[in-house]
Amino acid sequence: MSQSYLTSVLIWLPIGGAILIWLLPLSRYATGSLALLISFAEVGFWIRQAAHFDFAQSGLQMSQQANWFGDLGVSYHVGVYAFSLWLVGLTVVGMAACTAYGFWVGRDRARAYFGLMLLLTGATVGVFEAQDLVLFYAFFEAMLIPLYVLIGVWGGARRMEATVKFVIYTMAGSLLMLAAIVVYGLQAGTFDLVDGPQSGSRWLFLGFMVAFVIKAPLFPFHGWLPDAYRQAPPEVAAALSGVIAKAGLYGMLRIAITKFPDPTVFYRTTVLALAAAALVYGSLLAFRSPDFRGVVAYSSLAQSGLIALGLFAGTDLGFDGAVLQMVAHGLISISLFLIAGAVERRTTTGEFRLLGGMARGRPALATLLMTVGIISLAVPGSASFAGEFLILGGVFQRAWWWAAIGGGAIVLAAMYMLRLISAVLHEARGSTVSDEALDLRPGELALVVPLVAGLLFLSAWPAGISSHSFFGPSPAAAVRSQFK
Amino acid sequence: VIDTPPIDWFGLSPMLTLAGAAFLALLCAVLVPRGVRRVASASISAVGFVAGIVLAVWLYVDSADGHTIVAGAFYRDRWTALGQIILCAIGVATTLLAFEHIPAWSRDADVARRDDHVAEFFALLLASAAGMVFFVGAANLMVLFLSLEWFSIALYVMCAIDYNLEGSLEAGLKYLVVGSFGAGALLFGSALVYGATGKISYDGIATAIRSQGLTGDTFVVVGIALIIVGLGFKMSAAPFHMWTPDVYEGAPTTVTSWMASATKVAALLLTFRVMTTAFPQNQHLWGWAFAIIATISLVIGNFAALVQRNVKRILAYSAIAQAGFLLIGLSTGSALGGRALMYYLIPYSAAAFGSFAILAARERELGVPVTLDNLAGFGWERPFLGVAMWFFVFGFAGLPLGGGFVGKFYVFAAAYQHGWVWLVIVGVLATLVSLYYYLAIVRAMYMRPSEELQLRPGGGVAVTGGAPAQETFLHLAVGAALVVSVGSLFAVQPLIDLARDAASALPL
Numbered sequence: 001m002s003q004s005y006l007t008s009v010l011i012w013l014p015i016g017g018a019i020l021i022w023l024l025p026l027s028r029y030a031t032g033s034l035a036l037l038i039s040f041a042e043v044g045f046w047i048r049q050a051a052h053f054d055f056a057q058s059g060l061q062m063s064q065q066a067n068w069f070g071d072l073g074v075s076y077h078v079g080v081y082a083f084s085l086w087l088v089g090l091t092v093v094g095m096a097a098c099t100a101y102g103f104w105v106g107r108d109r110a111r112a113y114f115g116l117m118l119l120l121t122g123a124t125v126g127v128f129e130a131q132d133l134v135l136f137y138a139f140f141e142a143m144l145i146p147l148y149v150l151i152g153v154w155g156g157a158r159r160m161e162a163t164v165k166f167v168i169y170t171m172a173g174s175l176l177m178l179a180a181i182v183v184y185g186l187q188a189g190t191f192d193l194v195d196g197p198q199s200g201s202r203w204l205f206l207g208f209m210v211a212f213v214i215k216a217p218l219f220p221f222h223g224w225l226p227d228a229y230r231q232a233p234p235e236v237a238a239a240l241s242g243v244i245a246k247a248g249l250y251g252m253l254r255i256a257i258t259k260f261p262d263p264t265v266f267y268r269t270t271v272l273a274l275a276a277a278a279l280v281y282g283s284l285l286a287f288r289s290p291d292f293r294g295v296v297a298y299s300s301l302a303q304s305g306l307i308a309l310g311l312f313a314g315t316d317l318g319f320d321g322a323v324l325q326m327v328a329h330g331l332i333s334i335s336l337f338l339i340a341g342a343v344e345r346r347t348t349t350g351e352f353r354l355l356g357g358m359a360r361g362r363p364a365l366a367t368l369l370m371t372v373g374i375i376s377l378a379v380p381g382s383a384s385f386a387g388e389f390l391i392l393g394g395v396f397q398r399a400w401w402w403a404a405i406g407g408g409a410i411v412l413a414a415m416y417m418l419r420l421i422s423a424v425l426h427e428a429r430g431s432t433v434s435d436e437a438l439d440l441r442p443g444e445l446a447l448v449v450p451l452v453a454g455l456l457f458l459s460a461w462p463a464g465i466s467s468h469s470f471f472g473p474s475p476a477a478a479v480r481s482q483f484k
Numbered sequence: 485v486i487d488t489p490p491i492d493w494f495g496l497s498p499m500l501t502l503a504g505a506a507f508l509a510l511l512c513a514v515l516v517p518r519g520v521r522r523v524a525s526a527s528i529s530a531v532g533f534v535a536g537i538v539l540a541v542w543l544y545v546d547s548a549d550g551h552t553i554v555a556g557a558f559y560r561d562r563w564t565a566l567g568q569i570i571l572c573a574i575g576v577a578t579t580l581l582a583f584e585h586i587p588a589w590s591r592d593a594d595v596a597r598r599d600d601h602v603a604e605f606f607a608l609l610l611a612s613a614a615g616m617v618f619f620v621g622a623a624n625l626m627v628l629f630l631s632l633e634w635f636s637i638a639l640y641v642m643c644a645i646d647y648n649l650e651g652s653l654e655a656g657l658k659y660l661v662v663g664s665f666g667a668g669a670l671l672f673g674s675a676l677v678y679g680a681t682g683k684i685s686y687d688g689i690a691t692a693i694r695s696q697g698l699t700g701d702t703f704v705v706v707g708i709a710l711i712i713v714g715l716g717f718k719m720s721a722a723p724f725h726m727w728t729p730d731v732y733e734g735a736p737t738t739v740t741s742w743m744a745s746a747t748k749v750a751a752l753l754l755t756f757r758v759m760t761t762a763f764p765q766n767q768h769l770w771g772w773a774f775a776i777i778a779t780i781s782l783v784i785g786n787f788a789a790l791v792q793r794n795v796k797r798i799l800a801y802s803a804i805a806q807a808g809f810l811l812i813g814l815s816t817g818s819a820l821g822g823r824a825l826m827y828y829l830i831p832y833s834a835a836a837f838g839s840f841a842i843l844a845a846r847e848r849e850l851g852v853p854v855t856l857d858n859l860a861g862f863g864w865e866r867p868f869l870g871v872a873m874w875f876f877v878f879g880f881a882g883l884p885l886g887g888g889f890v891g892k893f894y895v896f897a898a899a900y901q902h903g904w905v906w907l908v909i910v911g912v913l914a915t916l917v918s919l920y921y922y923l924a925i926v927r928a929m930y931m932r933p934s935e936e937l938q939l940r941p942g943g944g945v946a947v948t949g950g951a952p953a954q955e956t957f958l959h960l961a962v963g964a965a966l967v968v969s970v971g972s973l974f975a976v977q978p979l980i981d982l983a984r985d986a987a988s989a990l991p992l
């Protein structure tokens with residue numbers, strides 16, 4: 001493929017941009033503009049990549065490979081499949097919105113901040129494009145470093161506990177994955193994801209899965225989630241739940257399920273049970289949560305459970321729905337966190353008992369929150385309705401009661417999302433909501449509206465993703481054949 | 485009449501150069517006027533180390549077929565040469581650091597007498613380096629012991645060179661006492677091995693053990709154990725580590741930088757060679773011994789570091805823990821393990837040197853020992869040093885910001901290939917524990933406002949009585965360490981090729 005340079009450009013452009021920003025002594029405004037420019041260039045390169053992607057062709061596309069350390073069979077090998085293409089798209093679009101939000105609110109220490117946001121973008125794209133286990137691991141870990149500093153420096157009052165918990169949790173999983181990677185790669189003689197053989201080892205499967213269920217997260221590995229999402233700056237929480245968490249789910253699809261078919265079958269019920277528990281428990285907690293971000297955080301836990309349900313159903317519908325839902329939930333979650341940030345900036349709080357009545361005189365805020373909320377609770381015709389429907393259909397083919405649990409949880413989703421909307425927009429006016437609290441400004445609209453437009457587009461044409469994620473008529477068969 | 489053996493002067497040239505430079509630097513102390521003494525002796529030191537690198541590179545290229553020289557006393561091969569290159573490179577960086585930071589900056593220091601012993605310091609630095617480059621090539625137990633004492637004695641004095649500084653004398657004395665104990669154990673072990681085999685050269689010992697079936701001989705086994713103890717002291721592996729935190733803390737930070745990087749390189753490279761060359765028949769013994777020492781080092785180093793507040797002590801315990809990781813590669817005794825060890829030492833020594841050098845800069849600002857509390861805000865005040873520290877500690881932690889990540893990967897691969905999955909698990913868990921205190925350093929530098937600090941940053945300026953120091957040479961040294969540490973993540977293949985060629989000189 002002649003366009004294969006795009007794969008590497010998407011990874012290294014933001015990383016190079018980050019280094020450039022750290023080196024150049026630019027003003028805050030110039031730094032933010034440069035970072036934003038690079039983010040938009042990323043989106044442009046991704047559109048070019050998508051335009052040149054051949055959905056009628058199987059196997060890895062736009063791949064690039066170079067030796068890294070050959071004696072162990074480790075190489076720099078990147079490329080995209082159809083489903084990774086969508087996740088890369090989610091990353092570049094989402095991160096552009098988050099970077100723009102940071103610019104809009106004028107984060108202090110601008111050079112450090114924007115450099116780290118770009119570094120995060122590059123590392124996350126790297127996770128979705130890496131086709132070598134060691135490279136995958138390197139990017140997987142590299143995401144953690146900017147996140148740690150972004151939360152620790154620009155976060156809320158209890159950011160220290162949040163960062164320590166977040167990093168220790170995540171690293172506990174990743175390091176077990178590193179052990180599993182060493183064993184898998186040396187047994188196979190290569191660390192390449194494309195050439196690597198399938199393995200029947202349950203221990204290795206568990207080693208990989210620990211990392212992914214913590215990152216996603218699934219119940220009961222979500223201990224880091226509420227603190228991290230509440231203490232992070234809103235745009236970082238958005239990136240974390242909308243984009244980074246998807247790396248865990250992507251890992252399940254790309255590595256755990258694909259490379260370990262027999263252990264996947266063996267542990268299917270266990271993982272499905274954890275996923276269902278995350279879905280129900282997350283939804284219940286979201287319903288009980290006293291603040292805006294708490295609802296979005298726990299609903300992310302629930303959605304991760306739902307997507308894992310689709311992935312581990314192991315059926316055609318489940319895989320299609322999971323990829324669609326990853327993108328749809330990513331966009332929803334980023335929009336909601338950015339709106340939460342906008343609300344907090346106006347009222348200094350996200351607590352429901354201090355909020356309320358914001359719809360009056362603020363039509364743009366009300367409309368956007370309402371639209372995203374309604375898409376998020378999977379009203380028929382919305383993108384997440386399509387995704388959830390496919391997932392539930394897929395898991396129904398496995399056993400009816402999984403679908404019943406999932407269906408029940410969707411009712412809960414409606415409950416917590418409507419509670420959120422009414423607590424912020426309607427009801428009596430909250431004590432912190434003053435008349436001076438403005439409607440969304442044009443800058444904020446420019447961030448959120450494109451995300452919502454993307455959601456509406458997906459609502460109109462969910463098959464754009466769900467039918468274009470795997471080669472051939474059967475995603476399950478594509479997974480079995482390792483996407484070759 | 486004793487026959488004089490033919491001497492390969494070129495093979496000995498790196499240590500001869502360094503010893504000669506040490507001699508010149510010592511002359512500086514008496515012949516050069518005080519005003520230019522610092523510049524003159526530092527220049528001699530830098531030139532000496534650069535010449536050492538050039539000669540060692542030349543030897544590396546020229547010694548594809550390794551052999552012993554000077555009547556079997558010394559190895560001229562690529563393992564030696566690569567070790568010498570690394571040591572001399574650390575020497576250059578240490579010279580840059582020492583130029584501005586010897587003696588250490590403290591509130592009690594007598595500014596007027598700063599240049600009193602600077603030339604002696606460079607002489608000792610060069611002498612210890614000469615001892616180390618001799619040590620890594622030692623081919624028999626006698627040369628091993630002599631060169632070990634050679635560089636150790638230089639180091640004892642270097643630790644105590646700031647004799648008006650609280651802690652420096654104590655560090656020197658402590659290192660002397662404990663180090664002598666280690667040296668005694670090594671000598672005793674060597675004597676036992678000599679008694680059993682009648683040989684002192686490594687390959688002679690190996691041949692004797694093989695041909696006379698001495699694998700289970702009590703003298704040989706106890707001798708190996710004592711040699712391991714003696715070398716364990718030098719590489720500061722637990723349970724032979726108790727001197728490490730006190731000496732690293734008390735010694736001038738420049739000396740700590742040098743010891744934490746160079747001594748460890750020399751001790752580990754030599755140990756790998758002694759064990760694989762002299763005692764291949766006993767690999768089941770020393771392999772297990774080092775695996776257990778590695779485990780103890782990882783546990784003690786990491787857990788003890790968790791409760792420290794003094795950053796030098798944290799990094800000292802981290803150095804103990806890192807010795808554990810390096811020993812994982814060593815304990816396998818395989819070609820892959822040797823390659824892993826050699827590779828890992830490159831980013832490790834760069835990061836160890838660089839992190840202590842950064843502490844030296846902070847000490848100069850504050851004039852007091854650096855703790856997690858008074859590190860607050862450092863990352864924002866000194867962006868370059870802050871970012872470099874960030875890279876170093878995350879590299880120690882095995883995050884993919886530097887070659888430390890690949891080094892860990894290699895030692896784990898070596899352990900797995902050896903069939904020791906448990907050692908991989910131990911390493912993984914130890915890494916997890918270590919994250920807490922590595923993150924604490926980053927947290928202290930970036931996430932706490934410097935207003936929390938009771939001491940005003942720049943407090944050290946009052947001591948020197950001038951404008952804030954530019955510290956150009958310190959920045960150069962840290963920059964070089966950063967380039968090596970990060971570059972080794974990208975240039976893995978060339979470095980591994982070098983390490984493989986070096987390890988091919990060993991009978992693996």
